[in-house]
Amino acid sequence: MSQFGMQMPGGGQSNKSTPDVFTALIFVGVVAMGVAIGMLWVNGAKLAPDGMPLNVQAEGDIKIAK
16 A cells, blocks of 8 residues: 555554664764874874963974973
8 A cells, every 4th residue: 555655554664774884984984083183182282382282383482392
């Protein structure tokens, strides 16, 4: 009867979406981007003048903490 557009209540299978390879690739990409941002933040804090990676060095007065 489903070919005529009539559907029985509770009949048939429900179409549940399942994770596929594209979902896994998106998840891996998000995790990799998070790791990359974390690495940039840590290394930027090492080069920043006061430890905040969003601040920039003054021109002509560049100091790198050891």
